[in-house]
Amino acid sequence: xxxxxxxxxxxxxxxxxxxxxxxxxxxxxxxxxxxxxxxxxxxxxxxxxxxxxxxxxxxxxxxxxxxxxxxxxxxxxxxxxxxxxxxxxxxxxxxxxxxxxxxxxxxxxxxxxxxxxxxxxxxxxxxxxxxxxxxxxxxxxxxxxxxxxxxxxxxxxxxxxxxxxxxxxxxxxxxxxxxxxxxxxxxxxxxxxxxxxxxxxxxxxxxxxxxxxxxxxxxxxxxxxxxxxxxxxxxxxxxxxxxxxxxxxxxxxxxxxxxxxxxxxxxxxxxxxxxxxxx
Amino acid sequence: xxxxxxxxxxxxxxxxxxxxxxxxxxxxxxxxxxxxxxxxxxxxxxxxxxxxxxxxxxxxxxxxxxxxxxxxxxxxxxxxxxxxxxxxxxxxxxxxxxxxxxxxxxxxxxxxxxxxxxxxxxxxxxxxxxxxxxxxxxxxxxxxxxxxxxxxxxxxxxxxxxxxxxxxxxxxxxxxxxxxxxxxxxxxxxxxxxxxxxxxxxxxxxxxxxxxxxxxxxxxxxxxxxxxxxxxxxxxxxxxxxxxxxxxxxxxxxxxxxxxxxxxxxxxxxxxxxxxxxxxxxxxxxxx
Numbered sequence: 001x002x003x004x005x006x007x008x009x010x011x012x013x014x015x016x017x018x019x020x021x022x023x024x025x026x027x028x029x030x031x032x033x034x035x036x037x038x039x040x041x042x043x044x045x046x047x048x049x050x051x052x053x054x055x056x057x058x059x060x061x062x063x064x065x066x067x068x069x070x071x072x073x074x075x076x077x078x079x080x081x082x083x084x085x086x087x088x089x090x091x092x093x094x095x096x097x098x099x100x101x102x103x104x105x106x107x108x109x110x111x112x113x114x115x116x117x118x119x120x121x122x123x124x125x126x127x128x129x130x131x132x133x134x135x136x137x138x139x140x141x142x143x144x145x146x147x148x149x150x151x152x153x154x155x156x157x158x159x160x161x162x163x164x165x166x167x168x169x170x171x172x173x174x175x176x177x178x179x180x181x182x183x184x185x186x187x188x189x190x191x192x193x194x195x196x197x198x199x200x201x202x203x204x205x206x207x208x209x210x211x212x213x214x215x216x217x218x219x220x221x222x223x224x225x226x227x228x229x230x231x232x233x234x235x236x237x238x239x240x241x242x243x244x245x246x247x248x249x250x251x252x253x254x255x256x257x258x259x260x261x262x263x264x265x266x267x268x269x270x271x272x273x274x275x276x277x278x279x
Numbered sequence: 280x281x282x283x284x285x286x287x288x289x290x291x292x293x294x295x296x297x298x299x300x301x302x303x304x305x306x307x308x309x310x311x312x313x314x315x316x317x318x319x320x321x322x323x324x325x326x327x328x329x330x331x332x333x334x335x336x337x338x339x340x341x342x343x344x345x346x347x348x349x350x351x352x353x354x355x356x357x358x359x360x361x362x363x364x365x366x367x368x369x370x371x372x373x374x375x376x377x378x379x380x381x382x383x384x385x386x387x388x389x390x391x392x393x394x395x396x397x398x399x400x401x402x403x404x405x406x407x408x409x410x411x412x413x414x415x416x417x418x419x420x421x422x423x424x425x426x427x428x429x430x431x432x433x434x435x436x437x438x439x440x441x442x443x444x445x446x447x448x449x450x451x452x453x454x455x456x457x458x459x460x461x462x463x464x465x466x467x468x469x470x471x472x473x474x475x476x477x478x479x480x481x482x483x484x485x486x487x488x489x490x491x492x493x494x495x496x497x498x499x500x501x502x503x504x505x506x507x508x509x510x511x512x513x514x515x516x517x518x519x520x521x522x523x524x525x526x527x528x529x530x531x532x533x534x535x536x537x538x539x540x541x542x543x544x545x546x547x548x549x550x551x552x553x554x555x556x557x558x559x560x561x562x563x564x565x566x567x
Contacts, residue, residue, distance in 0.1 A: 006382040009465055011474035016377035020393075023370050027441055028395055031407035034417055038410050077316045084313040088306055096314075098557045102321055104496075105549035105556075107503025108401075109523040110542040113530050114324035117331060124323055149320050181301070210400025213505035213523070217530070230402035234510060237406065242415050249406050256398045260391070 032253070039250035042243050050247040058224035059232045066140055066228075067208035070147035071155075074204045075197060078155025085156075086163040100156050103149050108213025115146055116218045138220030143228065146214040151204030158200030162193040162270070195270030202266060206259035210252065328546050331539035343540035348517040352525035352541070355436070359521060360501045363440045367497055368490075371448025375486075376478070378449075379456030380464070390453065396445045404442045405510025408435055431513030436521065439507040444497045451493035455486050455564075488564040492556065499552040503545055 005013060039047065050056065085097050103111065119126045119136035129136055136142045166189055174184045212230040220226040229252060236245040333340055343349060374393060378386060396404065410416045412429040422429060429435045463485065467477040483490075505523040512519040520528065522541055529538035 004384055008381055009468060010380050010461060011468075012376060012478070013381050013383075016373040017381075017383070020370065020374040020377050023373075024392060027438070027445060029392065031411055031442070032395070032399075034411045035403070035407045038417075077312075080309055081313045081316065084309045088310055090310055096317065098553055099317070099321065101553055101556065102325070102549060105499045105503075105552045106325075107505060107523050107542075107545045107549070109505040109526045110328060110503070110545050110549075111324060112505075113526060113538060113542060114327045117327050117535075118323045124327065125319060145320070149324075152320065181305075206398065210403070211506075212400065212402050212509075217527075230400050230506065233402050233406060237409060237510060240415055242410060242413065245406055246410055249403050252400055252403060256400070256403075260398045264391075 035246055035249050035253065038243060038246035042247060046243070047247050050244045051251050055223050055227070056229070056232060056248060059227050059229040062140060062143060062226065063209055063229040066143040066147055067205050067211075069144050070151055070208050071201050071205035073144075073148050074151045074155035075201045078152065078200055078204075079159055079193070079197060081152075082156050082159035082163055086160060101153050103153050108150070108211070109217075111149060112146065112214040112217035115149065115214065116142070119145060119218065137218055138226065140226060142218035142220070143215055143226060146218050147208035147211060150211055150214055151208050154203035154207060155200035158196045158203060159193055162196030163189075166192045192273075195266055195273055199263060199266045199270060202259060202263050206256065206263065209255065209259075325546065328539055328542050331535055332543040334539075335536050339536050340540050340543075343537040346537065348520070349525060349529075349537065349541060351517040352520045352522050353544070355433075355520065356502050356522040358433075359436055359440050360498055362437050363444060363501045364494060364498050367441060367444055368448050368494055370445070371450075371452055371493060371497075372490075374449040375452035375456050376482075378453050380461060393449055394446050396442050401443060401504065401506025402510055404507035405439045408438050408442075408511055430511050431515065431519060433519070435511035436508050436519065439511045440501050440504050443504050443507050444500045447497035447500065448490070448493035451489045451496075452486055455489035456482070459485055488559050488562050492559050492564060495552050495555050495559075499549060502548060 042050075081100070085093060085100075116123075116137050118124050119129070119142060121127065121130050121135070121137070123137070126136055134141070136145060170188055171184050174188060175181075179187070210230060212228070212234075215228055216231055219228065219231070221231060229248060233245050233248045233252070236242075236248065332343075344353075378390060409430055411418055412422060412435065413419055414423065414430070416430075429438070463481050464477050467481045468474075472480070503523055504521075505527075508521055509524055509527075512521065512524055514520060514524060514528065516528065522545060526538050526541050526545075529535075529541065
């Protein structure tokens with residue numbers, strides 16, 4: 001069997017690898033292990049009772065339903081925005097391109113109170129939606145709006161580089177041969193950007209499921225109706241029910257790992273496609 | 280379609296990839312839909328922050344910052360970032376040197392472990408420290424006996440913030456160092472420079488823009504983190520409330536001018552972060 005580390009003339013492996021491992025263990029791995037241990041210290045019966053309680057099931061339904069809907073909205077609009085930014089030139093394009101990252105940089109509490117104000121019954125947009133009988137703030141629609149905002153950069157930023165890879169000469173050749181715009185889209189553009197679209201969808205979905213700050217202001221937070229899973233964890237903690245919080249946290253942790261795995265597989269698929277296309 | 284190149288003038292409107300009425304319409308529709316979507320979801324909330332902050336005038340806006348609890352929240356946020364950002368920068372430099380300069384087994388798994396905090400819900404990031412150090416946590420009783428408070432105090436806030444911002448610097452530096460290679464470092468060592476000299480005089484200047492990029496993103500997240508800090512802070516006014524937590528308290532008390540005044544500061548921080556990010560990208564640095 002080969003050595004753990006391949007020989008190198010550069011110094012400092014022991015120091016940097018040691019420090020990195022120590023710090024990683026202290027800040028990330030040991031605390032995460034504490035969560036798993038706390039959940040594992042429960043009996044199977046108690047664990048199931050917590051994670052499959054009606055209130056928990058209601059929170060999963062909202063968290064996953066709204067996150068899926070938000071990621072789907074981002075799949076469509078993320079593509080449209082990425083296409084607009086890559087293919088068209090218009091005044092203010094560069095500024096808008098830079099602003100796409102705003103939800104990354106903006107603290108979630110700020111986007112939470114700002115969205116709630118805009119979509120409240122007397123808000124800038126809420127008052128017009130009110131006319132059509134659409135209530136956004138303090139309903140599941142509001143949760144979806146907040147999750148759409150925080151997932152948007154993931155969708156746009158995943159698709160943008162993939163759109164740049166689409167070979168324009170291939171599109172033009174297809175059109176010369178009589179292909180319609182829609183046919184070109186379906187047979188040339190979509191296959192090229194599909195892995196990126198799915199990666200963006202999964203990233204936005206994964207981020208939305210765990211989101212807390214921007215949602216709790218606009219959600220209304222009624223049990224069974226507008227209560228997301230992260231909020232239920234916080235409520236269990238405030239009741240000093242550490243085990244209940246740990247059990248729900250463990251479920252969310254497992255789901256995060258599943259998402260992480262999916263994202264890695266999708267990105268590997270995208271890279272294989274790109275290198276295959278270049279040959 | 281009978282245009283022969285170099286013979287008759289080309290009819291651009293019927294040329295594939297050229298402008299037609301349909302392509303004009305599609306282009307117009309894409310730009311309009313994009314702008315409307317962003318206007319409703321992003322621009323309106325951003326404008327609202329400032330509209331609400333200045334609703335009762337400039338004086339009321341400035342008065343919001345005279346509130347001692349608000350001032351305390353700003354100080355706590357600055358203090359937290361002042362501890363967390365340098366520590367995570369040091370970690371990022373160390374991790375990127377170990378990962379990018381050497382080949383060892385299990386490297387990609389190691390990178391996944393470092394990225395783990397990005398995949399975890401902010402609430403979980405706070406929860407894990409409560410389970411360790413909270414009153415009913417693993418070390419709760421011991422800590423209480425020795426009169427050490429971590430949860431509902433500054434150390435907990437710093438730990439939770441450190442967790443959520445943990446991978447930011449490393450994520451920028453690792454791919455950048457891998458891409459730039461080891462040739463210069465090896466040359467410096469051959470010419471007799473020591474390890475530290477090589478790092479400070481060769482490696483650091485090479486990766487400086489990636490470092491700036493990672494540090495500003497780390498700082499923005501550290502100052503703006505809400506969920507993780509909310510779980511560990513205990514929301515003690517004037518004592519353990521960071522700026523985002525103070526926004527929540529003011530907002531729930533219907534002190535909208537106060538809440539949005541603090542929010543406007545964090546929004547400006549986000550704008551500055553994006554400007555620095557754009558400037559760094561203009562130097563040719565590309566995010567991978």
